[in-house]
Structures are given as structure tokens and as C-alpha cells.
Amino acid sequence: xxxxRERWTARDGALELATAIASLSExxxxxxxxxxxVTDPADLFxxxxxxxxxxxEQMPLLREQLTRMLPEIxxxxxxxxxxxxxxxxxxxxxxxxxxxxLLMKVR
Amino acid sequence: MCLLALLLCLRGHGQGNGSIQRxxxxxxxxxxxxxxxxxxxxxxxxxxxxxxxxxGDGTDEAALSSSQAEGLGGRPRxxxxxxxxxxxxxxxxxxxxxxxxxxxxxxxxxxxxxGRIARNMESELARARETLRTLPKLQREKSLFASVxxxxxxxxxxxxxxxxxxxxxxxxxDFGSKDLNYxxxxxxxxxDGMDARNMEAGAxxxxxxxxxxxxxxxxxxxxxxxxxxxxxxxEATAMVEDLRKRWxxxxxxxxxxxxxxxxxxxxxxxxxxxxxxxxQSTTRRVRLPGAPGWFRFRWLAGGLEAGRGQARVxxxxxxxxxxxxxxxxxxxxxxxxxxxxxxxxxxxxxxxxRGVRPWLQMDAKAFLFxxxxxxxxxxxxxxxxSLPPVYEPVKSVQFGFVVESAGxxx
Numbered sequence: 001x002x003x004x005r006e007r008w009t010a011r012d013g014a015l016e017l018a019t020a021i022a023s024l025s026e027x028x029x030x031x032x033x034x035x036x037x038v039t040d041p042a043d044l045f046x047x048x049x050x051x052x053x054x055x056x057e058q059m060p061l062l063r064e065q066l067t068r069m070l071p072e073i074x075x076x077x078x079x080x081x082x083x084x085x086x087x088x089x090x091x092x093x094x095x096x097x098x099x100x101x102l103l104m105k106v107r
Numbered sequence: 108m109c110l111l112a113l114l115l116c117l118r119g120h121g122q123g124n125g126s127i128q129r130x131x132x133x134x135x136x137x138x139x140x141x142x143x144x145x146x147x148x149x150x151x152x153x154x155x156x157x158x159x160x161x162x163g164d165g166t167d168e169a170a171l172s173s174s175q176a177e178g179l180g181g182r183p184r185x186x187x188x189x190x191x192x193x194x195x196x197x198x199x200x201x202x203x204x205x206x207x208x209x210x211x212x213x214x215x216x217x218x219x220x221x222g223r224i225a226r227n228m229e230s231e232l233a234r235a236r237e238t239l240r241t242l243p244k245l246q247r248e249k250s251l252f253a254s255v256x257x258x259x260x261x262x263x264x265x266x267x268x269x270x271x272x273x274x275x276x277x278x279x280x281d282f283g284s285k286d287l288n289y290x291x292x293x294x295x296x297x298x299d300g301m302d303a304r305n306m307e308a309g310a311x312x313x314x315x316x317x318x319x320x321x322x323x324x325x326x327x328x329x330x331x332x333x334x335x336x337x338x339x340x341x342e343a344t345a346m347v348e349d350l351r352k353r354w355x356x357x358x359x360x361x362x363x364x365x366x367x368x369x370x371x372x373x374x375x376x377x378x379x380x381x382x383x384x385x386x387q388s389t390t391r392r393v394r395l396p397g398a399p400g401w402f403r404f405r406w407l408a409g410g411l412e413a414g415r416g417q418a419r420v421x422x423x424x425x426x427x428x429x430x431x432x433x434x435x436x437x438x439x440x441x442x443x444x445x446x447x448x449x450x451x452x453x454x455x456x457x458x459x460x461r462g463v464r465p466w467l468q469m470d471a472k473a474f475l476f477x478x479x480x481x482x483x484x485x486x487x488x489x490x491x492x493s494l495p496p497v498y499e500p501v502k503s504v505q506f507g508f509v510v511e512s513a514g515x516x517x
Contacts, residue, residue: 014179014180014181014182015180015330016330018180018181019326019330019343019347022347022351023323023326023347023350023351023356024350024351024356024389024390025351025389025390025401026351026352026389026390026391026392026401027390027392027399027401030344030347031344032340032341032343032344032347033340033341033343033344036177036178036179036180037180037181037340038180039180039181042181042183043148043181043182043183043184044181044182045181045182046182046184052390052401053390053401053402053403053429054390055390055403055427057315057359057387057405058356058357058387058390058403060315060357061315061317061356061357061387064315064316064317064357065317065323068317068323068324068326068327069326069327069330069331071327071331076232078285080236080239081285082280082285083236083239083240084239085285086239089239091181092182093235093238093239094239096235096238097232097235097236097239099133100228100231100232100235101232103133103228104228104229104232
């Protein structure tokens with residue numbers, strides 16, 4: 001159970017999304033070496049991208065970074081770019097899309 | 108059939124005493140889990156006696172073997188529980204119960220929640236996409252982003268009439284291409300010194316590219332490698348720290364065609380090709396005591412506007428600064444500053460003149476009250492310079508009240 005838990009904590013896309021955000025904005029800090037990973041602000045996924053300083057011009061960059069980290073869902077991210085590239089999105093809603101897209105690949 | 112049974116998604120809203128807001132679970136080969144969202148922050152180590160049941164019609168239920176609950180990074184209101192086995196195909200719901208758990212600093216006993224079982228992942232993805240689609244549009248994509256100013260003229264000649272100014276920007280995305288936009292922009296004023304006499308409409312293609320590709324590829328590799336935890340993720344954390352300290356995160360190319368007019372019907376429309384290359388900054392933290400904030404900017408390193416009788420080279424920048432009050436008693440809840448500048452060098456004479464034509468527009472907004480959806484404040488707007496095709500000198504300062512949708516910027 002522990003091994004599987006580790007695998008899925010890493011592959012639901014949440015850590016990758018937090019990493020992509022933190023690589024673009026100093027308003028977010030991330031410690032991915034801890035389990036579970038630690039973010040500042042602590043409720044990062046309850047905020048919007050705009051709320052952590054990510055603007056319209058940075059959303060395609062964030063999606064590109066995410067595509068590099070999750071190449072298995074590159075097509076889903078690219079096909080839905082118009083919907084995804086909006087900084088007013090709550091980060092958790094974006095994460096839900098990523099999580100389900102990853103699950104479809106598992107099947 | 109076996110494959111279908113391996114992949115189920117359980118999703119729904121919590122029931123019971125209300126402390127569980129949402130139950131969302133997935134069954135995947137060898138690693139099924141349920142995510143539980145509480146009404147407040149939850150202390151993972153306080154969760155005890157976790158039990159899971161799949162529910163059928165009536166009293167039909169099946170217990171599932173589960174792990175301890177654990178916290179999730181960046182989501183302090185959520186717990187995740189892994190479980191083994193698959194619920195019977197005819198079971199439509201999943202119930203999760205905790206013997207005790209601390210939520211928002213209060214120890215709760217016997218907390219339960221339920222979620223429905225959704226078995227079709229394609230429809231779940233469509234549902235997630237629809238949730239995203241219903242959110243507010245981009246600021247630049249909103250059907251009308253307009254600033255209208257009205258006031259009484261100050262001079263003797265103007266004292267009897269009302270003066271006003273409009274700054275309108277309409278941008279629409281092309282449904283067939285993620286990089287193509289159509290736009291209409293207008294800057295007009297009714298008094299001398301505040302009328303830029305600028306109107307433009309056209310189509311623009313914009314594509315963004317990440318910088319520091321080598322470092323980013325290495326970061327992605329750390330995540331993709333099996334067992335990439337512990338030491339490797341410490342390396343990833345350091346790499347992220349390094350990337351965010353770089354001034355620029357990416358670059359953009361823009362190319363398009365547009366029609367330009369003075370918006371008064373006195374001059375003919377000009378057809379132009381418009382292209383540019385710009386660099387996008389990372390978001391930088393602003394360190395003010397008691398007021399956290401950030402700023403970002405885009406630097407138009409080079410651009411070209413060319414038509415039958417026009418050849419303009421342009422450089423410029425736009426920047427945004429946001430500062431928020433941390434304490435509840437601060438009089439200004441939020442301060443926003445936006446600046447946009449463009450310098451055009453006319454390589455061919457326009458209106459019989461060559462040379463540099465600068466344009467600067469700055470907006471400062473101070474929000475005094477805010478709710479979850481609306482912000483109220485005051486706005487100071489400054490415009491200096493001139494814009495094509497008339498290059499009418501503009502030198503104006505406007506002050507007024509502003510009411511704005513808070514959108515998702517929380």
C-alpha cells in the first residue's frame with residue numbers, strides 16, 4: 001500500500017502543477033522534498049492563478065511547463081488550451097482536469 | 108469487463124453533519140483512493156478509525172479495506188485515503204467515515220460523507236472542462252472592457268458642456284486556433300489634450316515559448332524518473348528556486364494585420380502589418396512590511412508596423428504591480444498599478460514628419476472595500492504622448508471611482 005501511495009501522490013499531477021506555478025511566480029514557494037509537499041501559501045489550490053500573480057501572458061508558459069512534466073497528457077493540455085489558459089481559474093479546478101486526464105491514460 | 112471494473116470514479120458532495128464538503132474518489136489499478144474535502148483546515152494526524160463502504164440500493168453495502176488518512180500538499184482542507192478492492196459494479200455510492208478528526212481546531216467525532224460513483228472517465232473530463240469553461244473570461248477577452256470618464260469643462264469656452272473620454276478594448280478568440288485573436292480598440296476624448304483619436308481593428312497571432320529550456324527539461328526528467336522522491340525532489344526544489352529567480356520566463360512572437368483610423372471619419376483607414384517580439388518576466392515578489400505583493404512585466408524588445416506609406420519601428424513595455432493589505436484594519440485593501448508604454452520611430456514621414464512618437468498610459472487603482480465578488484475604489488489615470496494615425500498630442504489626468512468584478516483574483 002505504501003509503495004502505491006507514493007506512486008499516486010506523485011502522479012495525480014498536483015505536485016507537477018504546483019512546481020510549474022512556483023517556477024513562474026515568486027509569490028509561491030514549494031518544498032517538494034517533504035511528504036506531502038509543502039506550499040506557501042498553504043492553501044495554494046484554493047486560490048486562483050491571478051491570486052498568485054500569474055497573468056494572461058504567463059498561462060501558456062505554465063501549460064508548456066506542465067506539458068514537459070506530464071508528457072502523457074500533452075494532447076489534452078494542448079487541445080484545451082483556450083479553456084485552460086485563464087488566470088481567473090481556481091487552481092484546484094485546473095488540477096482536477098489534470099488528474100482526470102492522467103487517469104484516462106492509466107486506463 | 109475487468110478493465111471497466113478497475114477504473115471507476117466516485118464523486119459527490121458530502122452529507123451528514125456538514126463538516127465534509129465533498130467526497131471524490133478514483134479506482135485505478137492497484138492504487139484506489141478517496142479525496143475528502145472538509146469545511147475547514149484538517150490535521151491529518153488527528154484522523155482516526157477511517158472506514159469506507161460502497162453502497163448499493165437499500166441497505167446493501169460492502170466494506171473496503173483502507174489505509175490511514177494523509178494530508179495533501181497545497182490543500183489543507185483535504186485528506187486522502189487509499190483503499191484496496193473494487194466495489195461491486197451495481198454499487199452507486201461510496202461512504203467514508205472517520206471516528207475522529209480535527210477540523211478548524213475542533214475535534215469532531217463520527218464524521219461521515221458520501222460521494223456518487225461516476226464510471227465514465229470521458230464524461231468526467233468533460234465535466235472538469237465545463238467547470239473551467241464557466242469561469243470568468245480573460246480581462247482582455249471580456250466582451251467590452253471600457254473606461255468612460257464624464258465631467259464638466261474647466262475653461263471658459265468649455266464651461267457649458269460636458270466632456271468625456273472612452274478607452275475601449277474588445278478582444279475575441281478564434282475558436283479554431285488557440286493562438287489567434289481578433290481585436291477592436293478605441294481611445295477617444297471630447298476635449299483638446301485628451302483625444303488620442305486612435306482606433307484599430309484586426310487579427311493577431313501570438314505564440315509563447317518558455318526560456319531556460321535546458322533547466323526545465325532537467326526538472327521534468329527528475330519528475331519522470333521512477334522513484335523520484337527524497338533526494339531527487341530536493342534537487343527539484345532547488346531547481347524551481349533557481350528558475351523563479353530569473354528575470355524572464357518566456358518570450359512571445361506576435362504577428363497580425365490591422366486597420367487604423369482616427370475614429371472621426373476625417374482620414375482614410377490605413378492597412379498595416381503588425382509584428383513584434385517580446386520577453387515575459389517571471390512574477391516577482393514585492394517585499395513591503397505588512398503588505399505582500401508582486402509585479403510582472405512584458406518588454407516589447409522590437410516591433411514593426413508597416414503599410415503602403417508607413418514604416419514604424421516600435422519598442423515598449425507593460426507592467427502590473429499589485430499590493431494587498433495583510434491586516435484587516437488597513438484603509439486600502441488592495442493597490443493596483445498598470446503601466447503601458449510604446450515608442451514608435453517613424454522611418455517614413457507621416458503627416459509630413461518623421462521621428463519618435465512616444466505613448467505612456469498609467470493607471471493606479473486603490474480599492475477601499477471588497478467582497479467576494481466586487482471591489483470598490485478610486486482610480487487615477489494618466490495619458491501622455493500620441494498615437495497613430497493622427498498623432499494628436501495627449502496630456503490628460505483623470506480621477507474617478509471604480510467598481511470592478513473581483514473575478515477569480517482571490
